[in-house]
Amino acid sequence: MARQDETALGLVPLTSPPSLRTAGIQEALGVGHAVTKRELQIADQWHEQTLVIDADASKSIFGIEKLTEIQQHAACGFVETAAYIDRHRREAQGTAYQAPVDEFSHYLMQVAARQILAAVEVSGAGIGAEINRSLYPPPEPVPPPKRGWLQRLLGG
Secondary structure, X not given: OOOOOOOOOOOOOOOOOOOHHHHXXXXXXXXXXXXXXXXXXXXXXXXXXXXXXXHHHHHHHHHHHHHHHHHHHHHHHHHHHHHHHHHHHHHOOOOOOHHHHHHHHHHHHHHHHHHXXXXXXXXXXXXXXXXXXXXXXXXXXXXXXXXXXXXXXXXX
């Protein structure tokens, strides 16, 4: 059981530096004057950027956890499939159809391995794409400039 000050992985959680808004922007920026509009914009950008960094890190950690779960399921699934195929292959030993059963069993194990690996790779690519997706909203489209009545009349 993880201690209360540890994450599920047994790691001590990292603490974020105080927000420029909560720490007092004047103290954080080291200014002794009234805060300017530009300094407030910088503080807002800093807050947004640190929030995105924290969210990106969380997405990566969650993605890694899901990837390892998928890989563990894949390994267990392949072992169970291979054991099942091998059990039936051994039942055919000493029979007239042993050779084709051995060949077919070998083929089935190869197919199972390829298909399970393909599923792992597809899942990994999808998870990787989600981790890589930007958390910043796309830029707003710039509306075309408004044309005056004369421009609309003349078609320009």
